[in-house]
Every structure is written in C-alpha cells, then in structure tokens.
Amino acid sequence: MTAPHTASGAVATGLATVTPDGTVLDTWFPSPELVTEPGPAGSERLNPVHAGEALGESVAQILGPDPVRGVEIVAVRTVIASLADKPVDAHDAYLRLHLLSHRLVAPHGANLDGVFGLLANVAWTSLGPVQVDRVEEVRLAARATGAHLAVTSVDKFPRMTDYVVPAGVRIADADRVRLGAHLASGTTVMHEGFVNFNAGTLGTSMVEGRISAGVVVGDGSDIGGGASIMGTLSGGGKQTISLGERCLLGAEAGIGISLGDDCVVEAGLYVTAGTRVTLPDGETVKAVELSGASNLLYRRNSTTGTVEALQRTGSWGGLNAALHSHN
Ligand SMILES: CC(C)(COP(=O)(O)OP(=O)(O)OC[C@H]1O[C@@H](n2cnc3c(N)ncnc32)[C@H](O)[C@@H]1OP(=O)(O)O)[C@@H](O)C(=O)NCCC(=O)NCCSC(=O)CCC(=O)O
Numbered sequence: 452m453t454a455p456h457t458a459s460g461a462v463a464t465g466l467a468t469v470t471p472d473g474t475v476l477d478t479w480f481p482s483p484e485l486v487t488e489p490g491p492a493g494s495e496r497l498n499p500v501h502a503g504e505a506l507g508e509s510v511a512q513i514l515g516p517d518p519v520r521g522v523e524i525v526a527v528r529t530v531i532a533s534l535a536d537k538p539v540d541a542h543d544a545y546l547r548l549h550l551l552s553h554r555l556v557a558p559h560g561a562n563l564d565g566v567f568g569l570l571a572n573v574a575w576t577s578l579g580p581v582q583v584d585r586v587e588e589v590r591l592a593a594r595a596t597g598a599h600l601a602v603t604s605v606d607k608f609p610r611m612t613d614y615v616v617p618a619g620v621r622i623a624d625a626d627r628v629r630l631g632a633h634l635a636s637g638t639t640v641m642h643e644g645f646v647n648f649n650a651g652t653l654g655t656s657m658v659e660g661r662i663s664a665g666v667v668v669g670d671g672s673d674i675g676g677g678a679s680i681m682g683t684l685s686g687g688g689k690q691t692i693s694l695g696e697r698c699l700l701g702a703e704a705g706i707g708i709s710l711g712d713d714c715v716v717e718a719g720l721y722v723t724a725g726t727r728v729t730l731p732d733g734e735t736v737k738a739v740e741l742s743g744a745s746n747l748l749y750r751r752n753s754t755t756g757t758v759e760a761l762q763r764t765g766s767w768g769g770l771n772a773a774l775h776s777h778n
C-alpha cells in the first residue's frame with residue numbers, strides 16, 4: 452500500500468552518474484524516505500566517508516571516474532522541501548520517480564511539472580547510463596575491455612526494475628515499465644502491458660494493456676491485452692483518466708474517459724470523450740458525461756453499430772486469483 456501522504460517532503464542519499472560537463476544522467480536512491488520537516492530543497496555532494504555511512508562501505512569502490520563511459524559516479528544527498536513544489540533539478544526529479552516506484556507516494560502525489568526539461572536523454576546500456584552522443588566511443592572503449600555494450604533504450608526515463616523492484620509484483624517484460632510507475636502489490640504486468648511514470652495500480656491488477664502517464668487503476672481491475680488508456684501528455688487528451696475497482700477493460704478496447712467501479716468495456720471498443728453513447732432509455736449522451744460512473748457495460752451493438760452503455764450488476768468473473776496470489 453502507498454503510505455498515507457502526510458509528509459511534506461523527502462530526503463534520500465543516492466549515487467548519480469555525471470558527465471564532464473555536469474549533466475546528470477541518472478541518480479539511484481536505494482532507500483528514499485518521506486519526511487515532515489526536510490529542510491531546504493536541493494542536492495549536496497557527499498564525501499566518501501559520509502557516502503559510506505549512508506550507503507554502505509562498498510560505495511568507496513563505486514565512487515569516482517568510470518573511464519569506459521567517460522562519466523563520474525558521485526554520492527548525493529537530495530532534499531525535497533515540499534512534494535507540492537516543482538522539482539528543482541535532475542536529482543530531485545529522480546527522487547520523485549523513486550518515491551512513486553517505492554510506493555511512498557501514489558500517482559499525482561508529487562509535483563512533476565517540468566520533469567522532461569530536467570531529465571537528460573540517455574542511452575541506457577548494459578554498462579549503465581551513457582551520453583547519447585558518446586555511445587560509439589563508449590562502445591569501442593567497452594570492446595577494448597572485452598565487454599559488449601548493449602543499448603536497451605534511448606530515453607529520458609530508465610526502466611523501473613533497474614532502480615526499484617517493488618515487492619509482490621510480476622513484470623513479464625521489464626522494458627515495459629518506466630521508473631516512476633506505481634505498481635501495487637498483487638499487480639502483474641504481462642508482455643503487452645505498459646506502465647508509464649506517475650501512473651499505475653492501487654491494488655491487485657492484471658495489466659495486459661497500456662497505462663499512460665497520470666492514469667490510475669483501482670484494485671481488482673483488469674486491463675486486457677493491447678488495451679489503450681488515453682494520457683494527457685500528447686495528442687490532445689485532456690481528461691486525466693482513472694479506473695475504479697473491479698473494472699474490465701477488454702482486449703484491444705480503449706477509453707478516453709474515466710470508469711467508476713464495476714465497469715466493463717467490450718473487447719475492441721474505443722470509448723473516446725466525444726463518443727455518442729445510447730443509454731437504456733434511448734437517450735444519447737457524450738461519453739464524457741458518463742465519466743466516472745459505476746456499474747456500466749460499454750459495448751458496440753454488433754447489429755446496429757451504436758455504442759451503448761448498459762446498467763450492469765454482478766461480476767464479470769473477476770481476476771483469476773491463481774495468477775495473483777503468489778506474486
Ligand atoms: C462485452 C462483453 C463483456 C459481453 O460479455 P457477457 O459475457 O457479459 O455477455 P454475453 O453472454 O456474451 O452476451 C449477453 C447477451 O448480449 C449479446 N451481446 C453481447 N455482445 C453484444 C454486442 N456487442 N452487440 C449486441 N449484442 C451483444 C449476446 O449475444 C447475448 O445475447 P442473449 O442474451 O440474447 O444471448 C464481452 O463480449 C467482452 O468483450 N468481454 C471482454 C473480455 C476481454 O477482453 N478480457 C480481457 C482478456 S485479455 C486477453 O485474453 C489477452 C489477449 C491479448 O493479448 O490480446
């Protein structure tokens with residue numbers, strides 16, 4: 452469960468990868484903490500003694516230059532004065548992403564305004580983060596040491612599992628979950644599933660579709676294979692979408708509105724905010740007017756082509772307990 456959000460800020464000690472021009476490629480915070488009186492925001496570099504006290508003796512071997520990647524590993528102590536304030540730098544942004552993936556804050560529990568501007572675009576490699584414009588140099592340097600450099604992605608966000616592995620989850624393909632995702636215990640993310648930062652699940656869920664940035668999925672809900680949940684970062688989506696508890700978003704279905712509890716969307720039906728939906732009494736409304744309503748079945752009438760919302764009761768079968776009880 453995500454901790455009740457009473458703390459105003461956070462403090463953590465971590466290891467950052469820094470380029471010669473001072474660009475922060477990443478910061479790993481193994482044990483971030485929420486605190487009520489964190490002090491002024493910002494990051495300070497720690498000397499090896501203080502770093503060792505906070506992170507363990509082995510840190511001494513980690514700190515310093517990495518000649519193959521042309522970067523330096525430094526220890527930092529980062530303070531977030533208030534999670535309501537915007538992040539001030541890359542260390543701060545990384546700490547917020549860690550807080551989400553450690554389930555210390557729920558999606559929307561920390562201000563992430565401007566995060567794309569603070570994070571460098573990074574080549575994520577088998578040797579750790581590398582400057583994008585130095586990949587070929589680093590590849591050669593790696594070969595000289597007998598290592599093969601594998602580049603798994605070029606992105607501003609690393610995959611979550613390289614920084615945080617929350618308890619009680621299964622993730623079939625680690626590339627599909629970005630750092631900053633919030634996966635509650637009991638969540639399974641199958642290969643087609645995807646979970647963006649500042650988004651995720653609040654309880655047991657089967658995720659075989661895409662949970663876009665900002666989207667929150669309630670306990671007991673199932674996101675079917677290839678399903679789409681619209682985000683707000685690009686493409687004009689304006690609604691921040693949530694699904695309530697015990698919902699079923701069918702395979703290849705999609706929603707641009709929120710669902711309350713106990714809703715079902717038929718496989719293959721995309722309900723956008725403007726979709727005209729016919730109600731049982733024959734009235735037609737825009738789907739956005741139903742946003743957040745519970746106990747509805749959305750389907751496209753396969754005889755008439757009309758999208759319908761039917762009142763529903765009872766269970767669609769619910770999650771398969773056997774798939775979730777041993778996460
Ligand atoms: C829409 C529903 C929920 C309907 O199913 P139900 O079991 O509630 O109802 P049903 O028994 O099929 O149908 C009840 C009555 O409604 C009728 N009926 C059903 N759908 C209709 C439609 N679209 N238009 C007109 N009538 C329809 C039936 O003929 C039947 O009529 P009579 O009463 O006259 O007989 C289903 O079709 C559906 O889409 N389920 C989603 C399943 C899903 O996608 N799960 C995620 C799996 S993810 C996965 O497997 C991975 C796959 C992947 O990776 O791609």
Ligand SMILES: O=C(O)C1=N[C@H](C(=O)O)CCC1
Pocket residue numbers: 639641657774
């Ligand atoms: O959790 C799993 O594992 C799942 N496996 C199914 C499969 O292998 O087909 C699909 C749903 C989840």
Ligand SMILES: [Mg+2]
Pocket residue numbers: none
């Ligand atoms: Mg399986």
